[in-house]
Amino acid sequence: MNILTSLAVGILFAAGIYQILRRNVIRAAIGLVLISNAVNLFLFSTGAYNGQAAAYSTATAQISDPLPQALVLTAIVISMGGFAFVLSLLYVISTRYKTSDSDEVKGLKN
């Protein structure tokens, strides 16, 4: 199981990094979502035990660790907020520099 989770996280992360290195800024935004998915999945998997049943007090089998779940639950929503904010910045880039190419954003220097 661990190897599969690592694989999923690694591939999501690599794909995200590749995307944020593209010149098209919308691709960078896509990359950001991929990275946050990778990180959320990673956090989610770090529970103390892999349970057999969902974390309900009525469960009879071993439940899955509820703590990372609760943390990731809010993290998912927050990352959406952050991601939407990035999108608004893309709009600023587009209107101010008249481009979607991050290499043409020259305001970073001087």
Place this chain on the structure above:
Amino acid sequence: MPDFLLVLPLLILGIGIFVALALSRSGWTASRMGGLLLFFPLAAFGVTLYAFSLAPEGKALTFSLPWVPSLGLNFSLYLDGLSALFALLITGIGTLIVLYAGQYFGDDSSAWRFLTYILLFMLAMLGLVLAGDLITLFLFWEATSISSFLLIAYKYKDEAARKGAFKSLFITGGGGIAMLAGFVFIMSISGGADFKTIFASGDLLRNSPLYPVFFTLVIIGAFTKSAQFPAHIWLPEAMSAPTPASAFLHSATMVKAGIYLLARLNPAIGNTDLWFWVLSIFGVTTMLVGAYLGFKQNDLKPLLAYSTVSQLGVLVALIGQDTEIAFKALVISILAHALYKSALFMSAGIIDHETGTRDIRKLGGLRKQMPIMFGIISIAALSMAGLPPLFGFLAKETLLASATHPSLPAIVDLLFPLTTVLAGAFILAQAALLVRGVFLGAPADEKHPPHGHDPKIWFWLAPGIPAVLSLLIGITPVEPVFLVDFLAAAAKAAYGAKVKVSLALWTGINVPLILSMIAITLGALILWQRGRIRTWMMNLLPNFTLNTLFNGTVSGLDSLAETATKLQRGQMRFYLRVMILSMVAIVLLFSRIPLTMFTQNLHWDIEGLNGLRAFSLVMIVMASLASLVIRRDLHAVIALGVSGLGVAIWMALDPSPDVALVQIVVDILSTIILILSLNILPRKQRNKANELLHSRRGMTRDILVAGLAGLVMAAITFTALNTRPRDSVVAPYYAENSKPLTGAKDIVGAIVVDFRAADTMIEIMVFAMAGLGIYTVLHFASRKAGEHSQAEKTKLNAEHTPLGIHGLPTSPLLHLLAYITLPLALMLGVTHMMYGHDMPGDGFTAGVVISLGIAMWYIIFGYEETRRKLPWLNRVTLIASGLTLSLLNAIGGAIFAGGVAAPVDYGAMFGLPLPPGFGLTNSFIFEVAIALTVTGTATLILDNLGRPRDEEKEAFEELASIKEQA
């Protein structure tokens, strides 16, 4: 009150600086300004002397002012014999220098700048020697570096002055930084910065395993400042300063700072083998190098500068020795050197001033023209040469006595006296050369004999006073008791134990006297054969210079800085690559994941791998890879959505329905927002950027970077999962207590809204802030771009044709779908809120589900129509009411259950008839608050990102024109 007296000299000099600045516009001549300003250092001299006289026998006066109490930093001052010796030299010679500088610049009314710098430097120097702790000392130390930079670069139009100033700042400033690091070590070992603490922990410091480290660092600071070999190269070049500055910097002040530091710290960190050897070796080397180089010079100022270097070497070597006689020699030498060297420097300036040259090849025979100067220079030079009956003779005698002291290690038995005699002989020859070259014999250049005459009394008085003092101290038949006591106090402070000082010239025929005679004879020989010796020296060591090394260092640093600047090329992707690769490097370097961890755990355990799991993995991998290779942005976004759903399935399989549910709805909403946002970037721009997407070279590089990052991330995950502790304290607590404490069956829901309610509250605030941030950013961006004038908006409002997000008409069937979905979404959301406590789902899910219903409207009807049709959808009201409700709910818990956000069952409390399975609890109210906030924020996001932009407006106009034609 004596405490405050310590601050007074500094304050007086500070006022002096302001007076000098105030005089800048007065148009006064320099001599007039000097005449006024000299009273400030004079007053400081007097106050310091008075303060020292008040100090109880053998005790130091201290003053301390809290500066940064939280860091234990104080501004503190300290006055004992050693500080007093230096402070009085600084202010005493400082007074003469100000007088002299005024005369030197004469009628120049712009010399206020120089006088200000001199006073500034004097203040820094005085603060340095009066400092009561290492940090205060360091501050003033750096202040001397900077103010001496200003002095050396005074003639800033002259390139040599600028270069010399830079060199001195570079070397002494760099040394200062090393010294600060050394101080930090000393402070952390001794537990305090003030000298009392440091002196008390001398043994602790000496026995510390870090001793070599901080010793080296402090030594670097002291050696660079005091121009010890090989850092001596800055001193001769600093001669491009106006002579008053050179005289001050190189006789009594700047270069003595390192000596002061070493003497000051000697009781704490001195008296070790390392201390002895390092100080001896560098001191003796510097002594010889200075004596040798000085002998080669023709210009009076460099000649004097090198003899200063030599003298500094002597002082350093003396501090290295742990004998009473050495410290006696130290204080006598400091005083003697300060007196004769300041006199000589100032006289050299007068010679230059009156005759127009300082080159001994052009001078000579001035004896009759300048009898007073002849007298002054002769006395000072005799003192420098160490001839009786002058003070310098006494200094040399004690020096030789200390060099032949029986307590020194056997190896240096012969070496010390020998080198001292040799250096003494050279210095003697230099002194004789000086007098002879300037005054005696015939002019060196017969065709152009020098012309000059003695200056006004105020001018020659400045060098005259120290010169006469050199003579007086030597010939006085009665030992001046106060001076003896004063020097003994200074030596005691540096040595750490009582030192007996006597100023008697004649102590009988003994070894030092014999050595002294040898030195004088040898010096005379050198003088006699000087022409031959000089030629021989020139040929032997023609390029004996370390400037190449210095220049290489400087240009190396320059190119390093240039390379570092090139890294910042303003290209965001480049920065990202650097960051990502750095992250990879840091993990690889410092994580120390044992390789066995992988070899032991790397087996394909198929436990838990079932069809669904495999499916979701394939889904994640394929969809995220697809989003990379697909060219059209829209399709790539959809692939991204699919990948997110794969993650959701993975989560559901764990099993954790709550998280999976949130992941699903958030993923869909993110995808919708992204699709809506596609149109905030004009298609032309995106297509252009996409065309550049597939340059092969860049792709290979990025694939490598991304692959590396992915590998590292996978390794981190693998390690984390394999090494995580398998027993949790927290999880069983939540599992056992969620039902009894909060009445929730859903443990995850209980954690979110009850156990960690405060956390969740802050998180919805963050989410709301992200929404408001988007609003702000877009608002300002639009205003800057001059878009969306109000008039246009009303025009668009009048248009009733429902148009989808890309400005295209949508079908009525879709309209019907939207009409049906929104109420369903609302119902679903309400159910989530009501039963989220016992079932999967919660306020977050509810909010996002409702937002999905609304998003559908944005897609199908477009922005304007949605705003018109759903007037209740006021995002700010939603956010505000959500946040207020969550706050009120938390306060309600405090009122009714005695704890902020504590569980309260309002339904049971008021006996309300409620459907089974539903409780009007604080958790429910919180869920509602969460849902309201999330809905409001999501709407705000949709609103702002889904607003029609230029492209859409074009579509509108196109449509309108088509209609008209029809």
